[in-house]
Amino acid sequence: MDQFRVKEDNPKHLEFQFQGRLDIQSVPKLWRRCTSLQSKYNPKLITILADHLDYCDGAGIALLLALKQEQIKNKHQFQIQGLKPQFQQLMDLISVSPASSLSKEEVAESAQRRLTISIGKLALNTLREIRNDIIFLGSLTFHLIATLAHPQKIRWKDFWAVLDETGPNALPIICLVGFLMGLISAFQAAIPLGEFGTQIYIANLVGISLVRELAPLMTAVLLAGRTASAFAAEIGTMKINQEIDALTTLGLDAVKFLTVPKVIAATIIAPILNIFLIIFGLIGCGIVMKMLGFNLNIYLEQLKSAIELGDFIGGLIKVCVFGLLVAGVGCLEGLKTKTGASAVGNSTTRAVVNSIIVIIIADGIFAGLYYVLGV
Amino acid sequence: MPPIIEVKNLTVKYDTRIILDDMSFTVNSGEIFIVLGGSGSGKTTLLNQMIGLEKPYKGQITIEGDNIVTAAFEKRLRILRKIGVMYQSGALFGSMTLLENVALPLEELTDLPQEAILAIAHNKLSMVGLGEFGNYMPAEISGGMKKRSAIARAMALDPKILFLDEPSAGLDPITSAQLDQLILNLSQVLGITFVIVSHELSSIFAIADRIIMLHHGKIEAQGDPRILRDKSKNAFVQQFFHRKFE
Numbered sequence: 236m237d238q239f240r241v242k243e244d245n246p247k248h249l250e251f252q253f254q255g256r257l258d259i260q261s262v263p264k265l266w267r268r269c270t271s272l273q274s275k276y277n278p279k280l281i282t283i284l285a286d287h288l289d290y291c292d293g294a295g296i297a298l299l300l301a302l303k304q305e306q307i308k309n310k311h312q313f314q315i316q317g318l319k320p321q322f323q324q325l326m327d328l329i330s331v332s333p334a335s336s337l338s339k340e341e342v343a344e345s346a347q348r349r350l351t352i353s354i355g356k357l358a359l360n361t362l363r364e365i366r367n368d369i370i371f372l373g374s375l376t377f378h379l380i381a382t383l384a385h386p387q388k389i390r391w392k393d394f395w396a397v398l399d400e401t402g403p404n405a406l407p408i409i410c411l412v413g414f415l416m417g418l419i420s421a422f423q424a425a426i427p428l429g430e431f432g433t434q435i436y437i438a439n440l441v442g443i444s445l446v447r448e449l450a451p452l453m454t455a456v457l458l459a460g461r462t463a464s465a466f467a468a469e470i471g472t473m474k475i476n477q478e479i480d481a482l483t484t485l486g487l488d489a490v491k492f493l494t495v496p497k498v499i500a501a502t503i504i505a506p507i508l509n510i511f512l513i514i515f516g517l518i519g520c521g522i523v524m525k526m527l528g529f530n531l532n533i534y535l536e537q538l539k540s541a542i543e544l545g546d547f548i549g550g551l552i553k554v555c556v557f558g559l560l561v562a563g564v565g566c567l568e569g570l571k572t573k574t575g576a577s578a579v580g581n582s583t584t585r586a587v588v589n590s591i592i593v594i595i596i597a598d599g600i601f602a603g604l605y606y607v608l609g610v
Numbered sequence: 611m612p613p614i615i616e617v618k619n620l621t622v623k624y625d626t627r628i629i630l631d632d633m634s635f636t637v638n639s640g641e642i643f644i645v646l647g648g649s650g651s652g653k654t655t656l657l658n659q660m661i662g663l664e665k666p667y668k669g670q671i672t673i674e675g676d677n678i679v680t681a682a683f684e685k686r687l688r689i690l691r692k693i694g695v696m697y698q699s700g701a702l703f704g705s706m707t708l709l710e711n712v713a714l715p716l717e718e719l720t721d722l723p724q725e726a727i728l729a730i731a732h733n734k735l736s737m738v739g740l741g742e743f744g745n746y747m748p749a750e751i752s753g754g755m756k757k758r759s760a761i762a763r764a765m766a767l768d769p770k771i772l773f774l775d776e777p778s779a780g781l782d783p784i785t786s787a788q789l790d791q792l793i794l795n796l797s798q799v800l801g802i803t804f805v806i807v808s809h810e811l812s813s814i815f816a817i818a819d820r821i822i823m824l825h826h827g828k829i830e831a832q833g834d835p836r837i838l839r840d841k842s843k844n845a846f847v848q849q850f851f852h853r854k855f856e
Contacts, residue, residue, distance in 0.1 A: 259768060263721040270725075292768040294722065297730040324799045329736040574749045575704030 238287075239265060246276040251302075252284040257295030266298055273302060279311050286317030296325050364571075371567050374490040375498065382495050390496050397500035401462045405508060408461070412453055413512035417441055417519030420449070425527060434527055438534050439541035441520040445513050446546045452598060454509045455557035458501065459590035463565030466497055467586035470569025471579040479570070494566040498559055505558025506551045513550075549610045553601050557594050564590045612675070614639040614771060614803050615660065620669035622655055622827075629655045631827040633669070639770075642797055642804040642817050644835070647824030648850070653807045654775060656824070660805065661695050661773055662686065673771065691719070694764030698776045700756035702748040708735060708759045709744035715766045734762040738792055754785035758792065765796070771803045772796075778810040790816045811851065815839075823847060 242250035251269060255261075273281065281302055285291075291299075299315065306313035318326075382389050424437045470493055473479050482489050517538065524534045568586035572578050613636035622630040630652045637643045647653045658664045660671055662678045670677045676689050702711050713731040716722055722730070735741050738758040748756060757777055764772055777793070778786040790813050796802050797817075808814060814821060814835050822832040823846070831838055831847045838844075839851040 259720055259722070262726065263723070266723050266726045293733060293765065294720075294726070294730055294768070297726060297733050300733065301726070301729050321799065321801075328795070328799060329733045329741075577705065 239268075241272060243272065243276065247278055248280045248282070249273070249276060249278040250282045250284060252287075253295075254287040254289075256290040257288055257298065258290060258292040259294040262294040262298050266301075269298060269302060270305070273305055277309065277311075281306055281311075281313050283313075283315040284317060285315055285319070285322070288318065288322070291318075291322040291325070293325075296322070296329065299326065300329060367571070368567065371490065371570065372563075374488070375494055375563060375566075378488070378491040378495045379498065382491075382499065389499065390492070393496040394500050397497050398504055400465070401458070401501055402504040402507065405457065405461055405504075406511060409454065409457060409508045409512050410515045412457060413445075413450065413515035414519040416449060416453060416512075417445065417516030417521075418523055419519075420444065420516075421520040421523035425523065435529065435533070435537060437524060437527075438520065438537035442517065442538045442542050443546060445516045445520075446542050446550050448550075448598075450509050450512045450516060451550050451554035451557060452594070454505060454512050454554050455561055455594045456591060458505060458508070458558060458561045459565075459587050459594065462501055463561045463568075463586040463590040464583045466562060466565030467569040467572075467582045468579055470494075470566055471572035471582040474570065474572045475574065475578060489570065490566075494563070494570075497566055498562040501558045501562035502555055503558075505554045505561075509551065509554040545610050549601075549605055553598070556597060556601075560593045560597055561590045564593055611639060613637055614674055615805065616670075616672045617656075617660070618670050618672075620656075620659060620671065621667045622652070622659060622664070623667040629827050630659070630666070633827075633829055635822055635829060635832060637771075637803060637805060638820075639803055640797070640801050641819040642793065642806065644814050644818040644821040645805065645807045645824065646809060646814060646821050646835075646850075647830075648809065651824040652827045653809075653824055657773055657775055657805070657807045661693060662690065691767060692769055693771045693773060694767070694769035696757065696760040696764045696772065696774045696777065698779055700748070700753075700760040702756055702759055702763070704748050707745050707747055708740060708751070708762075711748070711759060712763045712766050715763070719767065731762075731766065734765050735759070737765070737796070738762045739788075752785075754781050754789065757781070757789060761792070761796075765800075765802075768800075769802070771805060774804065774806045774808075776808055776810075777806060778808060778813045783812070786810065786813060787816070789813075793817055823850065 238252075238254040240252040240254075242252070249272060257265075283299060283302070303313045315323075420441045421437050424440050425434055428434050428436055428440075470479070473493070479489050479493075482492055521531065521534055525531065565586045568582045568589065571585075572582040615637035617636070618634050620630055620633040621628065633656070645653050645656055655664070659666055660673075660678075662681075666679060670679050672678070673689050673692060676685060678686065678689050681689055702708070703714070706714065709728065709731050712734050713727050716727040716730055717724075720727070732741060732744055735744055738761050740755060740758055740762065743751060743755065743759075748759070751759070761772070761774070761777075774793070777789055781789065793804055793806070794817055797804055804817075806818075818835050820833060821835045821838070823830045823838070825846050831842055831844050838847055842848065
């Protein structure tokens with residue numbers, strides 16, 4: 236702005252004179268000045284003298300319109316003199332927003348309404364989500380039973396691909412984690428048991444805890460990190476690319492088509508991975524036992540006496556259920572993917588977090604059940 | 611009056627494949643200039659070059675005399691302030707409302723007070739007929755509205771040149787015609803120069819002042835589209851305008 240003058244000798248009638256350029260460079264300085272003068276005097280009339288206004292861009296027009304809107308809101312007058320036709324045309328392109336001329340009471344009322352609406356929306360969304368979860372659970376159960384009754388209907392190509400991805404590809408990390416868990420647990424047990432001269436029972440402690448609890452739990456957590464996230468990302472990306480819509484319009488059930496092979500594959504592969512984790516855990520424990528001076532035969536005999544078939548079967552049943560839950564949650568979160576750049580990332584995170592929560596809850600139920608059954 | 615954009619000897623290669631071959635043309639201030647061509651003719655590559663997203667193999671692109679190809683960081687920012695871009699999909703930020711989308715460049719690149727930013731953003735949305743939709747999320751509006759919102763965002767900083775990538779693609783004829791009218795209005799009222807990549811013939815005849823036709827990375831023809839359609843002897847031009855193929 237080359238020059239800006241205000242005639243404020245009559246508080247009832249303010250005159251703003253703009254000269255030169257009223258653009259995005261000059262408006263930041265003028266905005267507060269003009270609006271504060273307007274609110275200070277609350278004039279009956281504002282006159283804009285624009286005879287010498289050479290250029291006016293979107294920011295300049297926004298300033299003129301803001302002054303005009305405030306005058307209209309206060310039921311006062313506003314006039315512009317000498318504005319070049321092209322700038323007048325630009326002003327005419329923009330309609331005065333009814334929202335921006337709300338009174339303070341109306342603004343407060345609309346804020347209250349917004350709060351009520353957002354609470355209502357949240358409640359509705361939660362209910363809708365629960366409903367969708369129930370529908371998914373029902374549909375998955377139905378299709379799983381139908382597939383088990385007619386195994387020839389399973390999509391074998393997808394099934395083997397998922398089995399390959401969740402099984403052999405996960406093996407190195409499963410073996411490493413199992414080995415380290417056995418090793419660490421044995422070292423941790425060595426000190427307190429050594430105080431009583433009962434280090435031989437490290438084999439019992441590590442063996443039973445691995446077979447009954449740690450191996451199924453760690454296998455499931457690793458499945459949640461690798462498999463649930465992968466399922467959610469894959470299905471989520473399909474949803475964003477409208478591939479799920481395409482399936483639906485082809486008359487295919489997305490749950491049956493995408494979820495069933497994944498869930499069955501994860502349920503089958505989980506106990507196999509669990510066995511590998513146990514074996515490598517026991518190898519890790521065996522190394523510590525050897526370092527503590529125990530013969531390998533004694534260690535194996537001790538394991539044999541400690542671990543019963545029931546412990547092993549109980550662990551396998553548990554990990555099968557964990558595999559089913561992890562795959563189910565991963566697929567569900569994938570199907571729930573919304574739109575936008577962060578949607579797939581959010582689904583993946585939710586898949587991992589929710590899988591782990593579901594695993595822990597299921598583990599608690601199993602603990603109570605096995606206690607009651609005496610397993 | 612010197613041209614607002616000048617493209618000189620522009621050559622773009624991906625590995626050994628030549629996408630744009632020694633291309634030269636100018637765009638005059640205030641005109642609606644359309645880059646026309648079939649799929650794979652290099653239209654979008656040319657657009658990406660002009661807005662500085664890609665570097666050419668050789669040649670120069672000047673915007674108001676400043677070469678965007680060789681411009682250093684600060685100068686490049688100054689050049690970018692003169693242009694606005696609407697991408698084919700709209701590329702609105704999905705986590706923001708339409709008002710927030712339009713307000714974003716104003717918040718990040720100007721010293722305007724927040725109330726002024728919101729007023730300007732609202733005005734820009736009003737200009738494209740979406741004044742009442744400021745609080746909507748991009749996912750809640752139609753394809754045509756997304757494109758209009760993207761134009762509003764591109765106009766946020768009052769650029770001198772607007773680049774539009776396939777504005778009519780995927781729109782019904784009525785919405786497409788509304789968008790054409792909007793472009794004409796903005797051109798006439800604000801004096802914005804438009805560079806539009808398109809292959810929608812109806813839009814081209816409705817709004818273009820001048821076109822260039824690309825074919826296999828070269829300019830096959832340029833000029834007034836109506837004259838080219840009626841008088842050009844070029845076989846490709848005739849095929850394109852009269853929807854023939856051999």
